[in-house]
Amino acid sequence: MFSYYIDLGLRSLRRNAVLTILLVTAIAVGIGASMTTLTVFRAMSGDPIPRKSARLFVPQIDSRGPGAGAEPTDDHLADRLTYIDAMALMKAHAAKRQTAIYASALALRPADPKEKPFRAHVRLIYADFFPMFDVPFLYGHPWSASQDENHEPVIVITRSLNDREFGGLNSVGKLLDLGGKSYTIVGVIDRWEPIPQFYDIGRTPFAGKDDVFMPFTHGIEQQIPIMGSTNCNSDVPVGFDARLNSDCIWGRFWVELPTPEDAAEYRTFLDNYASEQRRVGRYNWPARTQLRDVMTWLKYNHVVPGEVRILILVSFGFLLVCLLNAMGLMLAKLMGRAPDIGVRRALGASRAAIFWQCLVETGVVGLAGGLFGLVLTALGLWAARSLLPSDFIAVTHLDAADVLVALVLGIGSTIVAGLYPTWRASHVQPAWQLKAQ
Amino acid sequence: MEIRPILSAMRRNKVGAVLIALQMAVTLAILCNGLFIVEQRLSLSERPSGLDEANVFVLTNQWVGNPADLKARTQSDVAALRSLPGVVAATVTNSYPMSHGGSSEGVKLNPDQKESTAATALYFVDEQGLRTMGVKLIAGRNFNADEVMDKAGFDIQVPPTAIIITRLLAEKLFPGQNALGKSVYVQFQKHLVPIVGIVDRLQVPWVQGDSWAAGFSENSTIEPYHFFANYSHYMIRTQPGRLASVIQEAQKQLYELSRARVLEKAVPMLEARREAYKDDRGLAIILIVVCTALLAVTAFGIVGLTSYWVAQRRRQIGIRRALGATRNAIIQYFQTENFMIAISGAVVGVALAVSLNLWMVSSFSMARLQTGYAFIGAAVVLLLGQAAVLWPAIKAASIPPALATRGGA
Numbered sequence: 117m118f119s120y121y122i123d124l125g126l127r128s129l130r131r132n133a134v135l136t137i138l139l140v141t142a143i144a145v146g147i148g149a150s151m152t153t154l155t156v157f158r159a160m161s162g163d164p165i166p167r168k169s170a171r172l173f174v175p176q177i178d179s180r181g182p183g184a185g186a187e188p189t190d191d192h193l194a195d196r197l198t199y200i201d202a203m204a205l206m207k208a209h210a211a212k213r214q215t216a217i218y219a220s221a222l223a224l225r226p227a228d229p230k231e232k233p234f235r236a237h238v239r240l241i242y243a244d245f246f247p248m249f250d251v252p253f254l255y256g257h258p259w260s261a262s263q264d265e266n267h268e269p270v271i272v273i274t275r276s277l278n279d280r281e282f283g284g285l286n287s288v289g290k291l292l293d294l295g296g297k298s299y300t301i302v303g304v305i306d307r308w309e310p311i312p313q314f315y316d317i318g319r320t321p322f323a324g325k326d327d328v329f330m331p332f333t334h335g336i337e338q339q340i341p342i343m344g345s346t347n348c349n350s351d352v353p354v355g356f357d358a359r360l361n362s363d364c365i366w367g368r369f370w371v372e373l374p375t376p377e378d379a380a381e382y383r384t385f386l387d388n389y390a391s392e393q394r395r396v397g398r399y400n401w402p403a404r405t406q407l408r409d410v411m412t413w414l415k416y417n418h419v420v421p422g423e424v425r426i427l428i429l430v431s432f433g434f435l436l437v438c439l440l441n442a443m444g445l446m447l448a449k450l451m452g453r454a455p456d457i458g459v460r461r462a463l464g465a466s467r468a469a470i471f472w473q474c475l476v477e478t479g480v481v482g483l484a485g486g487l488f489g490l491v492l493t494a495l496g497l498w499a500a501r502s503l504l505p506s507d508f509i510a511v512t513h514l515d516a517a518d519v520l521v522a523l524v525l526g527i528g529s530t531i532v533a534g535l536y537p538t539w540r541a542s543h544v545q546p547a548w549q550l551k552a553q
Numbered sequence: 554m555e556i557r558p559i560l561s562a563m564r565r566n567k568v569g570a571v572l573i574a575l576q577m578a579v580t581l582a583i584l585c586n587g588l589f590i591v592e593q594r595l596s597l598s599e600r601p602s603g604l605d606e607a608n609v610f611v612l613t614n615q616w617v618g619n620p621a622d623l624k625a626r627t628q629s630d631v632a633a634l635r636s637l638p639g640v641v642a643a644t645v646t647n648s649y650p651m652s653h654g655g656s657s658e659g660v661k662l663n664p665d666q667k668e669s670t671a672a673t674a675l676y677f678v679d680e681q682g683l684r685t686m687g688v689k690l691i692a693g694r695n696f697n698a699d700e701v702m703d704k705a706g707f708d709i710q711v712p713p714t715a716i717i718i719t720r721l722l723a724e725k726l727f728p729g730q731n732a733l734g735k736s737v738y739v740q741f742q743k744h745l746v747p748i749v750g751i752v753d754r755l756q757v758p759w760v761q762g763d764s765w766a767a768g769f770s771e772n773s774t775i776e777p778y779h780f781f782a783n784y785s786h787y788m789i790r791t792q793p794g795r796l797a798s799v800i801q802e803a804q805k806q807l808y809e810l811s812r813a814r815v816l817e818k819a820v821p822m823l824e825a826r827r828e829a830y831k832d833d834r835g836l837a838i839i840l841i842v843v844c845t846a847l848l849a850v851t852a853f854g855i856v857g858l859t860s861y862w863v864a865q866r867r868r869q870i871g872i873r874r875a876l877g878a879t880r881n882a883i884i885q886y887f888q889t890e891n892f893m894i895a896i897s898g899a900v901v902g903v904a905l906a907v908s909l910n911l912w913m914v915s916s917f918s919m920a921r922l923q924t925g926y927a928f929i930g931a932a933v934v935l936l937l938g939q940a941a942v943l944w945p946a947i948k949a950a951s952i953p954p955a956l957a958t959r960g961g962a
Contacts (some may be wrong), residue, residue: 126738132685134859136570137855138854138856141852141853142854145846145850146850149846151842175744179577190871216624221615221784223615223616223617223618223813223814223815225617225813232812232815232816233806233812233813233814233815234815235619235815237816265802294617295617295618296617296619296813297618299653303596338932341783341784354710369949376626421832421909422917423832423836425916425917426590426836426913427839427840429909429913430583430586430587430840430843431843433582433583434846434850435844436579437576437580437583437847437850437851440572440575440579440854441572441576441851441854441857443572444569444572444573444576444857445852445854445857445858447568447569447572447858447861448569448857448858448860448861449861451861452863452865453866467846467924499842500835502840515933535596540568
């Protein structure tokens with residue numbers, strides 16, 4: 117019976133082509149618009165490191181105190197650490213893994229003297245960074261903890277830099293001239309672009325771009341310039357060393373805490389550390405602390421811009437209009453077939469049979485709308501990529517889940533919209549229709 | 554036009570009429586909020602930076618390593634740039650408007666103040682800075698060459714000898730008074746420095762609407778420094794029409810002086826503007842496309858449903874025609890019907906638009922919708938309805954009166 121209904125549905129779609137095209141297009145446009153924004157939103161608000169996001173935390177300490185230069189974060193807590201605090205946390209080694217992070221950029225002089233130097237983005241980290249964030253290696257391996265301790269001039273480079281400088285060949289053991297100094301490559305990481313770039317959120321969390329990873333300790337020793345924002349309560353200190361000993365905040369810090377118990381313990385450790393610092397006179401206020409995991413951290417940093425929320429709102433409003441529209445057209449379509457329905461009822465079809473037949477017909481429209489909507493979604497994403505900015509869009513693409521969602525949304529919403537017209541159709545009085553004819 | 558028969562016909566087609574009205578209401582709500590956002594974003598992206606944007610470009614320079622003679626190198630770069638044909642003026646600076654990177658601080662009127670009086674962005678340029686930027690000095694004077702101090706990077710502190718501030722910063726610091734000649738505390742409120750000039754306008758480097766600097770986007774302070782650092786920007790102003798050729802020449806010249814440097818792609822200010830406001834323009838274009846599509850969908854919906862009504866009432870229309878109704882009367886019937894539906898849709902829609910906006914105000918810190926937009930939206934939706942209904946109405950009017958005498962529909 118089902119296949120017969122589908123056949124009937126297809127026939128009736130063909131019978132009133134203009135209305136059918138209007139119907140399918142209306143649904144498709146609505147689905148296209150809402151799926152486009154939803155895909156973008158999913159890409160932006162997705163979990164950058166799904167397997168570990170609940171085990172990685174950012175510790176925060178209220179090192180700036182109330183009042184002067186309140187932080188622009190929601191809870192006015194500093195989102196970075198002072199060097200003093202970062203080093204204290206590193207030394208305490210209270211978590212399974214931990215790393216301080218800062219960003220810099222150095223002039224990279226290619227081996228070929230004919231090539232011009234270019235700017236390489238450098239991320240200064242501890243060796244724990246790599247296993248903590250599940251960074252995949254193409255060649256070589258991370259540097260060791262003892263190399264951290266010895267401030268060694270070793271680096272791990274990204275695949276794209278390796279392609280550019282070494283033609284994609286294994287470059288482990290080779291040297292690279294960065295900022296006028298020679299560095300030994302110990303590893304090349306494979307493509308690794310967590311989206312958004314959560315570990316050191318800057319101006320463009322969706323265009324995080326690193327070329328080189330280098331030991332934090334080496335960066336401090338060599339006074340490699342600190343880029344990214346630095347906030348100071350009082351004087352900007354004179355010189356690099358003075359900055360290290362100041363109350364300026366500029367360092368990121370991450371810890372890996374495998375279980376909730378570990379997290380609770382670490383929080384206690386942080387609180388104790390903060391009160392200890394107050395006792396020794398660094399703060400004259402009760403220093404709050406906070407421990408946020410990856411997803412909470414992204415939310416706290418408002419990584420998804422307001423624009424995307426506005427677009428989602430608009431596109432679902434749009435889908436609503438399209439469905440209201442579809443409902444009206446469906447009503448027109450099914451009621452236009454009242455005479456047929458009357459004949460079928462008179463020939464003994466039950467109300468339920470008519471209801472199902474119409475519902476299948478609606479479903480066919482929904483399926484067509486969903487499929488066409490998918491095409492429009494792909495088109496919409498393509499347009500969004502060229503229009504919308506932030507390089508994040510480059511990574512939004514349709515996957516199997518999106519296709520499924522679009523089809524389910526198409527069929528589901530069309531059937532919901534078609535319920536009332538279907539119900540009306542199944543209540544056609546056979547006698548009336550026959551009399552009218 | 555008689556309204557009663559329309560009402561009674563509508564009562565028999567309640568659902569269809571309600572569907573159209575609802576559709577129009579939602580369309581209206583989205584349309585006026587959408588247009589409002591578009592207008593806001595576009596006006597945001599058209600704010601002038603204060604620079605002579607068409608003729609100014611920036612070359613960002615980073616030295617390889619840490620050369621000891623930064624000052625000499627920077628000076629010879631600047632001298633070379635100034636000597637290029639077509640160059641009006643050039644300077645080295647720590648930052649520039651729309652660049653998204655720079656320094657800011659709080660300014661105080663007295664050193665014991667708890668909170669600073671105003672936040673400001675800082676630009677370090679020499680005595681050619683004003684001319685290079687092309688900003689308009691509206692009071693006071695430019696820096697004298699002997700006021701310009703050396704500033705090696707950000708770490709070394711030499712208090713500025715004088716400052717030039719923007720008009721809006723002056724008004725913020727000294728409301729209702731003349732700020733010129735007064736002194737304020739800068740550089741972490743330690744040094745009392747006189748204001749020697751006021752420029753009409755100079756934006757901070759962070760210009761996006763949701764940027765942390767949104768509250769002080771027109772507050773800038775220019776400090777007289779020879780800024781030299783491992784990483785700095787050369788700002789160059791050219792004679793009109795010579796931007797492209799000077800860019801070429803400048804890069805060549807700098808590389809000739811030294812190859813141990815990274816010169817980033819030259820950024821003409823017009824390009825910096827495009828880049829800085831890409832998000833806003835993107836959102837505006839998307840919203841315009843969505844609003845247009847929305848109007849089209851709604852229009853087609855009206856066409857579809859009205860056509861169905863026409864088909865349903867063929868016989869009645871034939872009878873009316875046979876009884877002497879003119880074609881115009883038939884067209885007017887459908888137009889009036891649509892107008893009545895649209896009016897109720899518009900009333901609901903305006904209410905919906907305002908509540909949608911209020912919700913956005915509370916959750917995304919949006920501005921309040923201006924009532925004008927609601928009326929424009931309502932007018933658009935009413936006109937759209939009239940236009941959409943025209944085609945089915947004309948078809949209805951062409952139903953021959955003879956139909957009344959035939960049996961069947």
